[in-house]
Amino acid sequence: MSGLEQDAERLQTMYYYMVLSRELDRRIWILNRQGKSAFVISGQGQEGVQVGAAMALDPTSDWLAPYYRDMAMVIAFGMTPREVMLGQMGRAADPSSGGRQMPSHFGHAAKRILTGSSPVSTQVVHAVGLAWSIKLQRQSGVVLTSLGEGSTNQGEFHEALNFAAVHRVPVIILVENNGYAISVPVEREMAIQDVAMRGQGYGIPSVVVRGSDPLEVYQVVKEARMRAVRGEGPTLIEAKTHRYTAHSSDDDDRSYRPREKLEEEKRDDPLVMFREWLETEKLWDSEADKALYQRVKKEVDDATEYAENSPQPEPGTLYDHVYGSSPA
């Protein structure tokens, strides 16, 4: 192992990020149902993948090109709960887009999180371009981009992976396979068992990993990162994971996913599994857990209040970042 298993503090931090993002996510749903937040895209169930991956990177040299479900990932990479809430409520100080883009369109230039657009899998092309520039400029970082398994059916996925393989760029493509492309189950999206099988068609090493185990994800991302840094090119990682909520706050998954299946998926909850592992390793107990949830609640409350009291964008700035000066 890469030492993480001996590092109690980092393991506890890992768990903290998972709990923090789960609680923040739950709060966002409440705000949506109260009419205070426009739209929610949830990462509940995928925290193990996202936190494990982000912590295997170096936030001082690496870049993220995330997708809309990656709240836990951007938090573990340095975005604060306040920043997430500012984006969620479309406030002027939102670092993702100053309240312009839809919620969950994460971006943070100072924290090396690339902004993205709504068509799925465009971020894969952007990540490969970014990685190519890192290679050409002989910088030391790598780029990690993530996407759902549904996005792997898009042409952009194909073009990006092919280009990345030919030019051996330092990129990690992380597929968070939660079994559903909105309402379409994976068996109706593709005629193969594993997305990872696509790697061989590009000459890219591919790994399947259990998404509910952040340590396993951490390990494979760490290895992929080392490969990329050594100039050996891209890696495709498929993390098998679960989405515990509907696709978004405008979706009702009861119409396509039986409740029994969801209950079964919840038995593989990364938060529960990881807490139990920490307890087995004597790195955690119920006291510590209680204290953590209290701390997290305060942070979530603070982020909510902070964003709610924060000003909306000035209407006079409507054209900023779109036109040089107002066309009117």
Next chain:
Amino acid sequence: MSDNGLTPELMLDMYYHMALARAVDDRMWILNRQGRAPVVYTSNGHEAAQVGSAFALNRGEDWICPYYRDLALVLAYGMTPREIMLHLLGRADDPNSGGRQMPAHWGHAKLHILTGGSVVATQDVHAAGLALASKVLKDGRVSVAYFGEGSTSQGEFHEALNFAAVHKLPVIFFNENNGYAISVPARKQMAVQDVAARAAGYGMPGVIVDGNDPVKVYEVVKEAADRARRGEGPTLIEAKTYRFVPHSSDDDDRAYRPREEVQEAKKRDPIAMFETKLKEQGILTDDTLKEMQQKIKDIVNDATDYAEKAALPDPATLGDHVYGSL
């Protein structure tokens, strides 16, 4: 004979279409260099892959979605040399597009040759769509998309293959891998040795075949078509071949590949190799060959004369097929 269904007559007919295509192709280049044809895309070197595959299909019934290099394919599928020349010279009677599209944009509704766009790999999507129609209509037809290896790097290739596999469509994806995407060698185009390696990522069989052997191509396409008709879904076939001349009449391949490589490849000229094989098997004699060559020469001359004398499109028809009325 072997049990692949190829009689001596069919094999001779295969050879005839390969030789005819080469002769039409050679003439097109001459017309271009004389300033009479605007641009040429060649099938020179690809004849075995194209003719072998055409003979394995239910010609006129199954749909083909060719790419610009498929002159030999469309000839074997029933397009006449006169029709080819009408198209090359952009005449009104061109069945491909009435002189509208660039040369080598094949299309012939009656022969079930689907018209295409210039953007490479779009025909892959069209073929998948045709196959979906066949599945829904239960018409027993198979559709085939033809494309170069360069276009397998396009997103459309990926989307078409994935969709075809999920829906188990009666479609064949036929790749003519000649090693160059215009000037880009395959090793700079993809990090894998074989296009066929991509099939596993979609859950369909990927088959590699010697594209210079029309009989082998015929056999693998036949098998893929049978599979498709049984409802077992798509197949990706990669025919390894070589392009003996530049990408088009506006390209000079001396800038990107050594002459020695071309000379080496020409030792495996599909027409010469098939000729030797047919002679060895007693299917082709020197006399029949001589007769055939004369016939081809006459046909090519006739097609050239016919097209040159044919009328250009009437300027008043400019808006036809584009707007209801101008």
